Amino acid sequence: MNEKQEKLIDKKGIRLDGRKADELRPVKLQVGVLGNADGSAYIEHGKNKILAAAFGPREVHPKHLMQADRMVLKVRYHMAPFSVQERKSPAPSRREVELSKVIKESLEPALFLELYPRTGVDVFIEVLQADGGTRCAAITAAALAIADAGVPMRDLVVGCAAGKVDDTVVLDLYDAEDKLGAADVPVAYMPSLNAITLLQMDGILDPEEFEKAVNMAMEGCKKIYDMQKEALKTKYMVVKEVEE
Amino acid sequence: MIGEFMPTFFEKKQLVTPGELLAEGDYLPGENTYVEAGKIFASRIGLVDSDNKKVNVVALRAFYVPKMGDIIIGTVTEVGFNGWTVNIKAPYTAMLRASDVLARPFKPQNDELSQVLTAGDLIVAKIASFDRAHDPQLTVGEPGLGKITRGQILHVTPTKIPRIIGRKGSMISMIKQETNCQIILGLNGVILVTGKALEDEELAIFVIRKIEEESHTSGLTDRITQLLKEKKQVKVEEKVE
Amino acid sequence: MSSLVTKVRLKQIEQLIEKGKRLDDRGLLDTREIKIEQGVIEKAEGSARVFLGKTQVLVGVKVETGEPFPDTPNEGVLTVNAELVPVASPNFEPGPPDENSIELARVVDRGIRESKCIDNEKLCIEPGKKVFVVFVDVYVLNHDGNLIDAAALAAMAALMNTKMPNFEIKDGELKIKQGYTPLPVKGHPITVTTGKISGHLISDPTAEEEQVMDSRITFATKEDGKICAIQKGGSGYFSPQQILEASKIALDKAVELRKKLDW
Numbered sequence: 001m002n003e004k005q006e007k008l009i010d011k012k013g014i015r016l017d018g019r020k021a022d023e024l025r026p027v028k029l030q031v032g033v034l035g036n037a038d039g040s041a042y043i044e045h046g047k048n049k050i051l052a053a054a055f056g057p058r059e060v061h062p063k064h065l066m067q068a069d070r071m072v073l074k075v076r077y078h079m080a081p082f083s084v085q086e087r088k089s090p091a092p093s094r095r096e097v098e099l100s101k102v103i104k105e106s107l108e109p110a111l112f113l114e115l116y117p118r119t120g121v122d123v124f125i126e127v128l129q130a131d132g133g134t135r136c137a138a139i140t141a142a143a144l145a146i147a148d149a150g151v152p153m154r155d156l157v158v159g160c161a162a163g164k165v166d167d168t169v170v171l172d173l174y175d176a177e178d179k180l181g182a183a184d185v186p187v188a189y190m191p192s193l194n195a196i197t198l199l200q201m202d203g204i205l206d207p208e209e210f211e212k213a214v215n216m217a218m219e220g221c222k223k224i225y226d227m228q229k230e231a232l233k234t235k236y237m238v239v240k241e242v243e244e
Numbered sequence: 245m246i247g248e249f250m251p252t253f254f255e256k257k258q259l260v261t262p263g264e265l266l267a268e269g270d271y272l273p274g275e276n277t278y279v280e281a282g283k284i285f286a287s288r289i290g291l292v293d294s295d296n297k298k299v300n301v302v303a304l305r306a307f308y309v310p311k312m313g314d315i316i317i318g319t320v321t322e323v324g325f326n327g328w329t330v331n332i333k334a335p336y337t338a339m340l341r342a343s344d345v346l347a348r349p350f351k352p353q354n355d356e357l358s359q360v361l362t363a364g365d366l367i368v369a370k371i372a373s374f375d376r377a378h379d380p381q382l383t384v385g386e387p388g389l390g391k392i393t394r395g396q397i398l399h400v401t402p403t404k405i406p407r408i409i410g411r412k413g414s415m416i417s418m419i420k421q422e423t424n425c426q427i428i429l430g431l432n433g434v435i436l437v438t439g440k441a442l443e444d445e446e447l448a449i450f451v452i453r454k455i456e457e458e459s460h461t462s463g464l465t466d467r468i469t470q471l472l473k474e475k476k477q478v479k480v481e482e483k484v485e
Numbered sequence: 486m487s488s489l490v491t492k493v494r495l496k497q498i499e500q501l502i503e504k505g506k507r508l509d510d511r512g513l514l515d516t517r518e519i520k521i522e523q524g525v526i527e528k529a530e531g532s533a534r535v536f537l538g539k540t541q542v543l544v545g546v547k548v549e550t551g552e553p554f555p556d557t558p559n560e561g562v563l564t565v566n567a568e569l570v571p572v573a574s575p576n577f578e579p580g581p582p583d584e585n586s587i588e589l590a591r592v593v594d595r596g597i598r599e600s601k602c603i604d605n606e607k608l609c610i611e612p613g614k615k616v617f618v619v620f621v622d623v624y625v626l627n628h629d630g631n632l633i634d635a636a637a638l639a640a641m642a643a644l645m646n647t648k649m650p651n652f653e654i655k656d657g658e659l660k661i662k663q664g665y666t667p668l669p670v671k672g673h674p675i676t677v678t679t680g681k682i683s684g685h686l687i688s689d690p691t692a693e694e695e696q697v698m699d700s701r702i703t704f705a706t707k708e709d710g711k712i713c714a715i716q717k718g719g720s721g722y723f724s725p726q727q728i729l730e731a732s733k734i735a736l737d738k739a740v741e742l743r744k745k746l747d748w
Contacts, residue, residue: 109720152262200716210712232289
C-alpha cells in the first residue's frame, strides 16, 4: 500500500483516460432492442455494455410474492462471467444481490404501484461488459426498458456517479478510478421531480466534498437524461413521421 | 406569455416522454398524465394535445386494462375444474365459468369441459366483472359472443382501437361495408376479420394496419376512403378482364 | 408485509408525525435509549450486544487464520455476515440470507472497512501466506426497527472487544502461544439512519414506523467528521436538500453518541 501510486489526475486536471474532472464518458442508448421483451434498452456508457429487459405488468410468480394492493417490481442485476477481467462465476454474488435491491428501490419511486394491484413487473439487467459505474448505467437502461414496455412512469430515472480521485472531486469514475480513488458516489435521479432515488458511497469524503460530488452527479444525470429522452423518442419517431 | 389561459409547454401532437412537463396551473390531467405540485406531467410516451382545458397524451405504447362491459378477444389457455382460463393480453388472467357457457347448472361429473372449449381456442367475450381484488370474469352469454371458428386474427396496440372505430363508428362501418367483412374489434387490441373471400379479408387487414400506422395523422379518413375506392375499382377491373 | 400493521395504525402514525410527534412520545429527531454490553459470548474472540429501544442485535467475532487475497498479500481479511433469525420477527423466515440481510451485512461492512479503523496490515502473520481472518457475524435477535444502526454499533463494540491469539513462527510453522493481543482498532465510525415519513425526516425508526416510512438514508461518519459510507434504502426518494439535512443530522448524532459512549 505504500508503493508509489500513479497519479489518477495530472497537474493540468486531466485524468488517465483523457477526461477533465467534470466530463462524462461517452453514452450510447438504444430502445426496443429485444423482440420478446415487453420493453428493452441497451446502453454503452464508457466501456460498460448493459442490456435491460422489462416484462409486464403480468401475473406474479410465485404467487406468495403478490401484493393485494399494489404492483410488485422485481429486478435482477446480473453480470456475465466474461464481463470483467477475471472470470466471474455465474452464480449470484452478494454484491449482485445488494445491487439488485438498490436498483429496484431506485426505480420504484417512478412507478404508480397502486394502479395495478396483484401484478408484477420483472426487470432483468445483464451486464455484458463492466468498467465502473455499472449500477448507474443499469438504472438508465432499466428505466428506458420500463417506459418502452408502456408502463406509466412519473419520470425516467437516470443514473450517474461522481467521486474523488487524488484530491479532486470528479464525475463518472471508470473502473480504475473506482478501485484506486478515494470515494465513489453513485446517484440515481428523477430530474422532473428533483428526486434522488439511489445514493450510496464507499470511500471517504468530508461534508463539502460530498455535497460537491452529489451536485456533480446530478448534473451528469441531467445530461444523460436528455439522451434517454432522445433514445425513447427515436424509437417512436419512426411511427410518428408518416405525415401526409 | 400570459394570455387568456395559463401556459402549456407543448405544441399540438408533440412527442413527449414520461416525466415531461406539459402544463401548469388551470388545466386538467387527461389520459396518460398525472399531477404533482400543480403541474401536469406525461406518464407515457405519446402524442400530447389539449381538448379545452384537458391535457391528453395518446400513448404510443400501452397495455390493455380490463373494464367491465368491454368486448375482448382472448385465447383459452387452460381447462380447469369449473371453467377456463383465458389469456386476454392484459396484466390479469381472465376466467370464464362453465356455468356461463353451458347456460344451465354445471355438473362436473357429467360435463366434459374440454369438449366445449379447449386450450388454444379463440373466443369473443365480454368482461362481466373486474375489480382491484379479483381477476376479470368473462361472459359469452350474449349474441355475437362465443367460440371463433373462422376468420383471421390481427393484433394492434390497444390504444389504436378507438381510431379504427372512428367517430361514431364511421371508420369501422366504412371498412365493413367496402370489404364486405364482419369485423369484431376487441378492446384488448385483438381484431377478428371474417369475409366471404380471402382477398376481402386481406384488404380489411391492410386497411386496419394502415390506420394503426397513421392513426395520429390528419386527413386519415379521406385517405382510407380513397384507398378503399381504389382497391374496389381494381377488383372491378380485374373481374372485367 | 404491511398486513402486520393495520391501516388505521399507519394513518395514526402519519397524523402524529405531521404534528411533530411519534407513538412513543419521542421528538422526530430523538433516538431511543441505547445499551451496549461487551464480552457476552466467552467462546467468541469478541462480542457485543446492543439494545436500541426494543431492537436487539448480538455480534460475535471469530478470529481464525487463513490465506490472504492474492491482490492484498500483506493484509488480513475482514468479513461481515448478518442473519435475520426467525426469533427476531414474524417476518423473518429461516433460510439463506435474503436481500435484506445481505444489504445489512454489506452496509455494516462498508462503514468499518472504508473508515480504515482496523489496520488490516496489522492482521498479517506471514506475508502472502498467512493472515488473520476476522469473521464478524451479526445476529439480529429482536427487530423493532433501525437494524442497520444497531448492528453497526454492535459490530464496532464487538471489534473493540476482540482479542487475537498470540502466535510465533517456529521452524516455518505457525504456532499459537499463550495469551492474547487486543485487535488494533483506531477510530470508531458511527452509523446513523434517518427515515422519511410524509415528507418529514425522523431518526431511529421503530419497526412500525418503518412500515409507513417511504425511504431511509444511512451515513457512517468518523471522528474527524468525514463520511465513510452512505446507503439509501426504501421505495421512496429524497430531495437533494433532504439528503444534506440527513447528513448533518447523522454527523451531529455520531458526535453526541461518541461522547456518551466515551469512544
